[in-house]
Amino acid sequence: MPEVFFLAGYSIYFSTLDRDHGMHVHVARGNQRDMARFVLHEDRTVTLAHNHGKIPAKHIRLIQAALVRGFDEVVDAWTRLFGGDIHFDR
Numbered sequence: 314m315p316e317v318f319f320l321a322g323y324s325i326y327f328s329t330l331d332r333d334h335g336m337h338v339h340v341a342r343g344n345q346r347d348m349a350r351f352v353l354h355e356d357r358t359v360t361l362a363h364n365h366g367k368i369p370a371k372h373i374r375l376i377q378a379a380l381v382r383g384f385d386e387v388v389d390a391w392t393r394l395f396g397g398d399i400h401f402d403r
Contacts, residue, residue, distance in 0.1 A: 317390045320379050321372055323348075332395050335402030337362065338387065340376060351377060355401040357384050 317338060318325040324341045331337065340349040348366020351359050359380040361373060368376075380387060392399060 315390065315394055317387055318379060318383065321375055323368070323372065323376060325351075325376065325380070327391065327394055329394070335400055336388070336391055337402075338380065340366070340368065342366070342368075349373065349376075351380055352402055353380070353384065353387060357381070359384070 316326045336353040349364045350362040
């Protein structure tokens with residue numbers, strides 16, 4: 314699972330099984346996987362898809378803001394992993 318960011322103790326990563334899904338990242342802490350998922354949109358916004366790990370709202374906001382600031386970095390990492398197959402959910 315390629316890590317994109319490490320922030321506030323959370324690993325923000327892609328799953329190699331996600332190629333056919335719209336661009337998104339998973340969030341994990343320690344051995345807890347897929348605690349939350351954020352979806353990246355073509356208009357450069359980032360939305361929370363789920364928070365199954367009950368990450369505190371303060372941390373969710375911090376991660377979401379970092380993903381917006383690092384949007385291009387996330388897209389570049391997705392491209393390196395999956396090639397030019399960039400698509401966004403609508």
